[in-house]
Amino acid sequence: MTASQTANRYWRVLVVAAVGGVLAFSSSFLVTPTYESSTRLIIHGRDVGFMSSSGQTQTDQPNITDSSLAKALADTYGSVATSRSLATAVVDDLDLDAPAEGSGLFHTLSSGAAWLYRCSRAFIAAGFCADLDPRETAIASVQEGTTALQLGTTAGATAGQPGSYVLEITSSGESGEQARAITNAVADELVESSAALLQRSIEAYIVRLEAQLGTARDDVETRAAAVTAFETQHNVSAADQQMVVTATSYDDLRADLNTARADLADADAQLQSTTASLERTSATVNSDQQIDTGRSGTSITINEANPVYSDLLTQRSETLARITGLEARISVLEGQVAAGSPVALSGVLADLANLQADLGAVEDQRDELTASLADAQTQAATAAPDLTRIDEAGRPAYPVAPKRYLYLLMGLLLGGLAGGGLTWLAERRLAPAGGAGTGEGPDDEGPEDDGPDDEDQPNRVSDLGTLGFDEDARSVPADVGSPGQERELPPVPAPRGVPVPQAPAP
Numbered sequence: 001m002t003a004s005q006t007a008n009r010y011w012r013v014l015v016v017a018a019v020g021g022v023l024a025f026s027s028s029f030l031v032t033p034t035y036e037s038s039t040r041l042i043i044h045g046r047d048v049g050f051m052s053s054s055g056q057t058q059t060d061q062p063n064i065t066d067s068s069l070a071k072a073l074a075d076t077y078g079s080v081a082t083s084r085s086l087a088t089a090v091v092d093d094l095d096l097d098a099p100a101e102g103s104g105l106f107h108t109l110s111s112g113a114a115w116l117y118r119c120s121r122a123f124i125a126a127g128f129c130a131d132l133d134p135r136e137t138a139i140a141s142v143q144e145g146t147t148a149l150q151l152g153t154t155a156g157a158t159a160g161q162p163g164s165y166v167l168e169i170t171s172s173g174e175s176g177e178q179a180r181a182i183t184n185a186v187a188d189e190l191v192e193s194s195a196a197l198l199q200r201s202i203e204a205y206i207v208r209l210e211a212q213l214g215t216a217r218d219d220v221e222t223r224a225a226a227v228t229a230f231e232t233q234h235n236v237s238a239a240d241q242q243m244v245v246t247a248t249s250y251d252d253l254r255a256d257l258n259t260a261r262a263d264l265a266d267a268d269a270q271l272q273s274t275t276a277s278l279e280r281t282s283a284t285v286n287s288d289q290q291i292d293t294g295r296s297g298t299s300i301t302i303n304e305a306n307p308v309y310s311d312l313l314t315q316r317s318e319t320l321a322r323i324t325g326l327e328a329r330i331s332v333l334e335g336q337v338a339a340g341s342p343v344a345l346s347g348v349l350a351d352l353a354n355l356q357a358d359l360g361a362v363e364d365q366r367d368e369l370t371a372s373l374a375d376a377q378t379q380a381a382t383a384a385p386d387l388t389r390i391d392e393a394g395r396p397a398y399p400v401a402p403k404r405y406l407y408l409l410m411g412l413l414l415g416g417l418a419g420g421g422l423t424w425l426a427e428r429r430l431a432p433a434g435g436a437g438t439g440e441g442p443d444d445e446g447p448e449d450d451g452p453d454d455e456d457q458p459n460r461v462s463d464l465g466t467l468g469f470d471e472d473a474r475s476v477p478a479d480v481g482s483p484g485q486e487r488e489l490p491p492v493p494a495p496r497g498v499p500v501p502q503a504p505a506p
Contacts, residue, residue, distance in 0.1 A: 009423070009427075010419075010423055012419045012420075012422045012423045012426070013416055013419035013420050013423055014419065015419065016415045016416070016418050016419030016422065017412050017413075017415035017416040017419055018412075018415065019415055020411040020412060020414050020415020020416075020418065021408050021409075021411040021412040021415060022411070023411060024407045024408060024410055024411025024412075024414075025404060025407050025408045025411060027113070027407065028402050028404045028407040028408075029110075030109050030110050030113040031110075031113065031114075031117075031401075031402045032110065032114055032174055033174065033175075033399035033401065033402065034145075034172050034173075034174070034399055034400055034401040034402075035172060035173055035174070035175060035176045035178070035179040035396045035398075035399050035400065036170055036171070036172045036179055036396060036400050037170070037171060037172075037173075037176070037179040037180045037182075037183040037393040037394060037395065037396050038168055038169060038170040038171075038183060038393060039168075039169055039183050039184065039187050039389070039390070039391055039392060039393040040151070040166055040167065040168050040169070040390040040391055041077075041166070041167045041169065041187060041190065041191070041387045041388060041389055041390060042165055042166055042167075042387070042388050042390055043070070043073050043074065043077065043165040043166070043167060043386060043387060044165070044384070044385075044386050044387070044388070070150065070164060070165050071150065073165070073386075074148075074149075074150030074165075074167055075150075077148060077167055077190065077194070077387065078147075078148035078149065078150070078167070080190060080193060080194070080197075081146060081148035081167075081169055081186060081190050082143055082146050082147070082148065083143075084139065084143060085193075086186065086189050086190065086193060087139045087140075087142040087143045087146070088139055089185075089189050089193075090142050090182060090185045090186055090189055091135065091138045091139050091142060093185050093189075094178075094181055094182065094185055096138040096141075096142065096182075097134045097135040097137075097138040097139075098134075099134070118132075142171070142182060142186075145171055145172035145173070145182070146169065146170070146171045146172075146182075146186055147169070147170050147171075148167055148168070148169045148170075148190075149167070149168055149170075150164065150166070150167060150168075151164045151166040151167075151168055152164065166390070167387070169183060169186055169187050169190070170183065171183040171186050171393075172400075176395045176396045176397065176399075177395055179393075179395075179396060180393045180394060180395045180396070183393035184392060184393045187389055187393070188389075190387060191385055191387045191388070191389065194385060194386045194387045195383075195385045195386070198383055198385075198386060199380065199383065202376055202379055202380040202383065203380065205376050206373065206376045206377060206380065209369055209372055209373040209376060210373065212369050213366065213369040213370060213373055216362060216365050216366040216369050217366055219362040219365075219366075220359070220362050220363055220366050223355070223358050223359040223362050224359055226355055226359075227352070227355045227356055227359055230351070230352055230355055231352065234348050234352075236348070236349075236352060240349055240352075241352075243349060244349050244352050244353045244356060247349075247353060248353055248356065248357065250337070253333060253336050253337050254337055256333055257330065257333040257334060257337055260326055260329050260330045260333060261330060263326050264323065264326040264327065264330060267319055267322050267323045267326060268323065270319050271316065271319045271320065271323065274312055274315050274316045274319060275316065277312050278309065278312050278313070278316065281306065281308055281309045281312060282306055282309065283305070283306060283309045284303050284304060284305060284306055284309075285303075285304060285305075285306045286303050
């Protein structure tokens with residue numbers, strides 16, 4: 001089959017595919033484009049102001065490594081960045097729920113296409129299409145188009161895994177300027193919400209401390225009054241009070257010694273656990289990179305320190321320092337206990353010692369609460385934000401969606417299929433009817449014919465001249481068929497490969 005014959009036969013495929021591609025590519029301009037912009041923030045790690053219910057910051061909480069803390073903080077701030085409250089603040093700041101400005105045929109077609117797409121999805125998912133509030137639509141759009149991810153290392157065995165205190169925020173919009181504005185607004189709101197969250201947590205902690213401190217002061221006054229009343233009632237002298245103090249001091253020394261020994265045992269256990277983890281952890285990590293230049297390849301091996309191993313080393317050093325301090329304290333307490341001697345108190349003096357011990361406990365609690373309250377008030381006045389902007393979001397030049405080449409390819413594919421179907425239908429319609437059976441085509445086999453087979457019949461083409469056919473008129477004389485009439489006969493196709501004989505000239 002020559003090129004011209006192929007073109008004559010399949011021209012519908014080419015034309016319909018081209019038309020489909022043009023229509024699909026043109027329809028992509030009716031879809032609202034999506035632009036993306038990003039910015040980065042730094043988390044202040046160990047200086048972060050998140051406080052527990054007991055008032056502990058991240059610095060005061062033990063057994064928290066830098067890698068786990070970075071991931072925990074990044075996940076926390078990522079959840080805040082995609083929250084509804086923050087999206088609502090962004091919508092209010094930028095007036096994203098305002099009616100869209102635009103007119104003309106293209107704006108109408110674009111709005112209609114967006115409505116059709118939304119309602120089609122709604123019908124498929126829920127069975128109906130509801131009217132949406134512009135404000136709710138804008139808030140949902142900001143939430144769905146915002147992501148906050150922690151940046152990871154770019155080399156070593158931990159490549160691609162979170163490991164930094166940098167948070168990258170990406171937001172989308174219908175234009176490059178809108179995407180940039182939304183990204184900057186989300187970052188600013190996240191910084192402000194972080195500072196507000198810290199301030200609220202400190203204020204709530206201060207309120208709890210003030211309530212606890214008031215209760216502790218009342219307890220101190222009550223216990224002090226009970227001690228004074230007991231001494232007055234039992235005529236306790238100054239010598240008796242000194243004896244009680246001596247006995248109490250000795251008991252306190254023994255209690256402090258037992259506490260220090262328990263702390264030393266706990267520190268030893270932590271040191272053993274940390275040492276075992278160090279033995280299982282490699283000090284360095286290797287990463288292999290393959291660089292292909294087209295003609296040759298180069299393999300590069302990078303050796304760098306393992307961050308987990310470094311954290312474990314720091315933890316072991318802190319534990320060793322703690323053990324050294326506990327051992328020194330135990331040595332001093334043991335000397336004081338050995339230098340003293342237990343004092344036996346009578347029943348009245350023993351009761352007085354118990355009352356003074358209760359008074360001393362509530363006084364210590366009052367002093368601790370007073371110090372904690374002062375620290376909280378200082379932190380509330382001087383607290384720095386946990387997040388800091390590193391850069392500003394830029395204005396993207398090109399949209400990330402829709403992918404117009406996908407529309408073009410889909411249009412060409414569907415158009416080609418439609419053109420192929422039209423070509424097949426046209427060939428079926430133009431093909432000669434064959435057989436006496438179903439008559440669907442020249443190759444179809446119909447039911448059996450009662451007449452003689454083709455092999456028993458004379459060659460119809462060769463009999464044309466015998467019957468007196470005129471080759472041009474394809475007619476039969478009056479003596480063939482009905483009297484006095486000529487009947488027009490259809491042309492008889494010749495079998496393939498058999499020459500058609502010419503009828504003799506009259």
